[in-house]
Amino acid sequence: MNTKQLERIRTGRGFIAALDQSGGSTPKALQQYGIEPSRYSGDEEMFELVHEMRTRIIKNPAFDAEYILGSILFENTMDRKIDGLFTTDYLWEKKGIVPFLKIDKGLAESDGGVQLLKPIPDLKDLLQRAVERNVFGTKMRSVIHEANPEGIHKVVQQQFELGKQIWSAGLIPIIEPEVEINSFDKGESERILKDEIFKQLSALAPDVTIMLKLSIPSEDDFYRDLMDEPHVARVVALSGGYDQKEANERLARNRGLIASFSRALAEGLYDQQSDEQFNEKLTRSIKSIYEASIS
Structure with missing residues (x-):
């Protein structure tokens, strides 16, 4: 047990990013991201695309330990790498974010x-x-x-x-x-x-x-x-199906309760966005979910 990670989870300010869509929910997650099923063939291509999506989120400057305590991953993501490191190690060693697994x-x-x-x-x-x-x-x-x-x-x-x-x-x-x-x-x-x-x-x-x-x-x-x-x-x-705005409003009314959002975090992020557009949207989302979590 990593005691430093446990203390961060117990007492840290921030929220947990859920990036754990699995085999059954990955096609829908990709579709919401703007990638239609016609763009891939078979599970391997599908999982490669969703890993690229998650990598784009994780490597983004806004995806930072200042706002995010931990991140939940899918098993397939745990076995893949970002910049030569397993995703779990990249999260902790490069970002200071605690890795979880669905x-x-x-x-x-x-x-x-x-x-x-x-x-x-x-x-x-x-x-x-x-x-x-x-x-x-x-x-x-x-x-x-x-x-x-x-x-x-x-x-x-x-x-x-x-x-x-x-x-x-x-x-x-x-x-x-x-x-x-x-x-x-x-x-x-x-x-x-x-x-x-x-x-x-x-x-x-x-x-x-x-x-x-x-x-x-x-x-x-x-x-x-x-x-x-x-x-x-x-x-x-x-978030349970609430859109980001409603999820944040409801969360903010509950003292001490922090977010572990998936759909509400990825809302408004698209494959077709430029890096600048993607960064701007993700930054706004992360900051708004953070503010609701520390209320």
Whole structure:
């Protein structure tokens, strides 16, 4: 465990940049970036293009430790390089930004108002590779669609069971039970979710440290008490489909909650932009998300 990175995540001012679109979401991410499917053939060309997109973001002067604490990567990105360094090492050594890895294999079919994680058959090997690549922590996303107590219990239980394995491997788990922002009973789901999270936290061994990645709550400051829980290094928020402006406005009303945005971070960035246009847009986005995160 890198204690310098842990202290930065616990106490640093800034936010986490989520650059972790995986195989299923990469075509959509490229399309939003202005690259249509007709421009590539097969997965390898697709992943090469998305790595070029991520490299353009990461190498940009605005993508800086002054504003950004950490960045979440997709497994394919972890195995690729930027200027001769593995992406994880480039982030930390050249930028001072803490590297995380998305480890989940996507979502199971909806059942009981929730979507659990699909099995992760190669988890042990993946975690070992992550440690070898100097990754600090991992993240895995489940989704809650309805305020179903039994379903939400299953989501949180699965997340924490995996989280304990991740901690044992020497990594910090980001536990991400996302509540769908458009669900009709979002506030009730969040109340059930928080109770379940506290139950799981109370059962952890004293030395275990986790992070939480949650939807921006319906009730402002709803997760303040989770931030004070000794096992929790940081609580971060996903944008969840809100555009950047709305995500920032909602985030700013929640003291201590910082961003871990993906779509809202990449909003308005296009392959066709000149470096000057790209830099100007990314700088504005990063500064606005930073300001919302430190409010």
